Amino acid sequence: MALYFGVDIGGTQLKIGAFTKDGALVDKWTADTDISNAGSHIIPDIANEIRQYLTGNGELQPAGIGMGIPGPVDRYGYVRTCVNLNWNDFYPVKELGKEFPDCRIAAGNDANVAALGEYVQGAGKEYESAMLITIGTGIGGGIVLDGKILAGAHGLAGEIGHITTDSSAHECCSCGNLGCVDHIASASGIVRVMKEMLAENTTDSIIRSLESITAKDICDAARGEDELAIKCLDICMEPLAKGMAFFTHAFDPEVFMIGGGVSKGGDTILEPLRKHYQENLFLTDRGADIIVAELGNDAGMIGAAMQVL
Ligand SMILES: [Zn+2]
Structure with a gap:
C-alpha cells in the first residue's frame, strides 16, 4: 500500500503523520527536532523516522512526503533563512529527495500548509x-x-x-x-x-x-x-x-x-x-x-x- 507522510517541523518538535492516498490518517507520532549544526540533522532525522515506521512491513511504500516549515518558503520549496530551524540557503525538498528518490516531496510555510489542512479536512x-x-x-x-x-x-x-x-x-x-x-x-x-x-x-x-x-x-x-x-x-x-x-x-x-x-x-x-x-x-x-x-x-x-x- 502506498503511504503519504505529512511532517510539521517545529523548532522543538517534529509532528509526523502517515496517510492513505484518500487522505485518511493511519498513524501519527512526534520526535524531537535537533537544530544543531545549522539544522543539518533535521532532514536525515525525518528520513529515519519514516524508514523506522516502514521497517518490518514490506507492503508499505512511501509515495509522498510533505513538510511544513516555520518560515518563508518559496514556490520551489527553497528556504533562504529559517531562524527556528537554523537553516540558511537551504533546499529541504532536494535534501529529502536524495533520501527518497521515488517519492513526491513538497514543502510549504507552516501557516500556509495548516490553512490547506483546514481547507481540505477541517472548518474550510x-x-x-x-x-x-x-x-x-x-x-x-x-x-x-x-x-x-x-x-x-x-x-x-x-x-x-x-x-x-x-x-x-x-x-x-x-x-x-x-x-x-x-x-x-x-x-x-x-x-x-x-x-x-x-x-x-x-x-x-x-x-x-x-x-x-x-x-x-x-x-x-x-x-x-x-x-x-x-x-x-x-x-x-x-x-x-x-x-x-x-x-x-x-x-x-x-x-x-x-x-x-x-x-x-x-x-x-x-x-x-x-x-x-x-x-x-x-x-x-x-x-x-x-x-x-x-x-x-x-x-x-x-x-x-x-x-x-
Ligand atoms: Zn510586525
Missing part, C-alpha cells in the same frame, strides 16, 4: 476559498484559493500579523514596524493591553485578583461578562478585523477560519472580530464567514501531507 471543507488566521504567541495566516495555497512571489502572502492597522500603537512590533496586528491581537498583545487597562483605571475586574494573567483568563472573564475584559478584547481584535477587511478587498475569501490557542475563546473573540470586520467592509452584506478552525495542532501535519496528495 464546505468552502472554495479560505483564509486561516492563527492567534497564538504570534499571529500567522495562510490563504487557499480553489484548492491551492497562495504563497506569493516571496512567500509573504497571508502574513496578516505584520500588516500595520493599529493606529493607536505607541510601541514597535518585534519586526520593527509600528502598528502591527501581531503586536496587539496576539496572546501576548492581549495580555499587554489588559495590563495597561488595569493600570490606567480603577474599574472592577475579576482579572485584578489574578497573580499572572493569560489570554485565556481574559477570554474566560469576558465570557463571564467582565466589562474590562470585554473592552480589552474589543480593542485588541479591531486591528485584526481591519486586516481581515483589507484581505477581503484584496482577494475576497468565502471564510476566515480562526485557529491557534486564543481561538478557544470562541465567541468572546469572534464577536468583536465580526463587528469590526463589518465596519470596515466596502459592501457590508458581502462579507466572509468568520468561524473557529477545527483541526487544532494537527492542521499543519495534515496540510503538509495534502501538498503531496
